[in-house]
């Protein structure tokens with residue numbers, strides 16, 4: 226993952242300088258990894274380590290989310306935790322941005338409405354809630370996923386218009 230050379234401070238190399246760098250986080254995000262036993266941010270009810278955490282940790286070991294829904298959940302959790310590398314790595318190269326900067330919103334919850342896959346294509350409909358400044362927002366989206374070489378990728382999402390009352 227961080228296969229590049231580490232910069233060595235001139236004339237002073239200590240073993241701790243040679244540790245792998247931690248994942249990149251959005252500057253506004255907390256700098257600690259999510260506790261393994263804490264509830265997963267995707268609100269599955271599972272501990273983080275048994276849910277999205279295993280896909281976050283397994284990214285560079287060939288351990289990938291096995292279904293579109295699992296990938297979608299892990300990407301939501303990655304937004305919550307500010308795991309930019311994970312978001313980019315699970316975004317299909319045809320649609321992935323070269324760089325990703327996360328808006329400093331507070332994510333409040335996820336509800337997966339519908340998930341299905343057929344062959345190497347999948348869709349997941351979900352509602353994610355967040356607070357942007359003082360404003361609460363709902364993001365209702367149907368995301369598309371594709372599987373290549375046994376690995377699912379996010380392609381894009383279509384925003385579902387909120388149902389207008391009275392129509």
Ligand SMILES: [Zn+2]
Pocket residue numbers: 265266267268269273276277278298299302
């Ligand atoms: Zn999860």
